[in-house]
Every structure is written in C-alpha cells, then in structure tokens.
Amino acid sequence: MFLFRLREACLVALIAPGCAPVAESAESASPSGPTSAEPETPGPPTPYDVPSCPSGHFCVDAPKEKPDPGAPEFPECATTATPPTGLEDVGPWISFDPGLTKTTRATDADACCYEWFRPCPGGRPYRETAESSPQLAPRVPRTDWASGALRLAPDAEKAAWWADQAAAEHASVAAFSRLTLQLLALGAPPELLELVQVAGMDEIRHARDLWALAAAYGRTEGPGRLPLLTIVEVSPVVLAIETLRDGCLGEGAAALMISESAACVADPSVKAILEAIAEDELNHARLSWAILRWLVDVDSEVLSALNEECERMARELPPVLAPPAAEIMPLERQQLLKRRVFEAIVRPGVGALVGEA
Secondary structure (H helix, E strand, O other), X not given: OHHHHHHHHHHHHHXXXXXXXXXXXXXXXXXXXXXXXXXXXXXXXXXXXXXXXOEEEEEEEOOOOOOOOEXXXXXXXXXXXXXXXXXXXXXXXXXXXXXXXXHHOOOOOOEEEEEEEOOXXXXXXXXXXXXXXXXXXXXXXXXXXXXXXXXXXXXXXXXXXXXXXXXXXXXXXXHHHHHHHXXXXXXXXXXXXXXXXXXXXXXXXXXXXXXXXXXXXXXXXXXXXXXXXXXXXXXXXXXXXXXXHHHHHHHHHHHXXXXXXXXXXXXXXXXXXXXXHHHHXXXXXXXXXXXXXXXXXXXXXXXXXXXXHHHHHHHHOOOOOOOOOOOOOOHHHHHHHHHHHHHHHHHHHHHHHHHHO
C-alpha cells in the first residue's frame, strides 16, 4: 500500500497546494502575445568549467562536551554541526568529513570538519556515490534542447529557476545510464532494465520541455559537455542505498514538488508540461521500489543496510517550517516536501520490505 501513498500525496498537492497568488498568463493578459526581450545567454564555458550543485566544506572547534552520537573515527566531533556565518541557509545537508578533519588537525588539533551541499532540483542526481555532490553539465548558448514554442511574458527569475531544473533533468539522463550499467553488472532481469531505459528517455523529454520553458521566460541555453563519472563500486548494498536515497526519496520528493509547481501556474500549456513531468517522476520513484525489492532477494544484507540508511536520513531531514508552494519552490519548501515523502513513504516502505522478507 505504501506505493500508493505517494500518488495520493501528489494528488493532494494538486488539489490544495496553498499557492501564493498566481499572476495571469501572458497569453490571456495580452492578445498580441508577450513583449519581446533579448534572451539572457551566458558566455561559453572554459574547458574546465564543470559545475555541480552548490557544495563546500567548513571546520569548527570540537564541542566542549563529548557529543552523542560522535563521528565514528573522531568521537569528540559531532556527526553534524551548525554552519558558520555566511552558510546559514545550507539547511540540513551537512555531514562529517573525516579526511579533511585528519588533514586539518596537522595544524589545528581541535578541528572538526564538515561537507555541505545544497541539493539540485530535478530528478535522479548524477554522481559517483550517494554521498558525492551531484554533477551538472555547464550551460552554453544553444536552442536545440528547447522543444515547442511557448509564449510567456519575460521573467528572469522564473527563467533561471526552470533552466536549473532543466540542467538537473539533463543530468538525470546520465544517472539512468549509470543505473543501467549497475543493474547489468548485478544480473538484473530484463523487465527492470527496460523500465530504466524508458526512464532515461523520460528525462530527455523533461530536459527539453523545461529548457523550452526557460526560453519562453527569456533564457535561451542548453547543456555543454557532461563530465564522465566512474562507477566507484557495484554491489547490491551500495545500489540499494543509492536507490533509496536518490530514487525512492529524491524522485518521490521531485514528483511532489513539480506537482505543487504545476498547481501554482495559470498558463494551461505550462501546467500540462509540469503535470506530465510529475507523473513521470512518480513512476520513477515506483521503479526505485521495484529495484529495491529485487535487491532484497539478491543479497540478505540489503535489508539491514536500508534500515541503517533510514535512520541516517531521519537525522538529516529534521522537521522544518516552510512558506506556501509557488512556481519557484523555496529551498525550505523543498526540505519540507522531502521530509513528508520520507515520513509517509520511505520509512514505512522500508518497513514493508522488512515485513515481506
């Protein structure tokens, strides 16, 4: 039953998202269409310009009282920390970095160091491990990734938002290709491989539709060369953790977020695009649960690993207060939706897998 709760959550978002007031669409506001505006295009990237979702590190002094729990290799350090001035809006995505701590302690014996990142929007992230920062292609001026011919009033903020979403969906194409290779290496059944290939094709369509939306708002660009990432490790346990975090949780939250965005726009063409993407992301989340079911049968250690990952995710996703939904989704709202999916779908879903074993 837990798979159907996600669909119900998305329907609730469509019916009563608590949107901020929605402006009239450009088509209905002006019979002659939107006013022309010079599209904003970035300059060509350098050969080494490989952006990722925002991330970084910081170090603080070890707390005076021994934390509980402490970091495994450095028990005097907490597993997370309050970020310093300038990083207050990072949110809950902070994790202890033992390697940097060890290096920094050569000159600062009390240092405890952490890695932070802000999650990228969009579907399944493209990264080497579940702990790595997601990677995106650099943006370049091009028009071939923008499908359709939407007409909207120019809006720089919305153009930037949907360009970010499009870049994340483009990277998800690579994420599903990587997932295909992992499943092949583990001897997955053809039915799962077919569904993963379909999901990758979905992401191409999502990227094209969202770059078209960004272009309609005044930003004409597309992806440059996406960096190739190595598959660090392939095992049922590793793939299960990645699938739980990036698929069951990440794409489940993406479905809910896009559903809320769709409910907050007035233009019927934009609404139709976003509703279709939300439905696809929901199906991708359901695919992730099917992959987990198969992995549980492949390796008996998967269940205990999923339980441990659930506890870790619970610590990373504290309850938050968030503003109402809007076409441009505030970071706090994204955190709230991810927490909702975790509590309503992911945690009971893992419990259901344990009960079926």
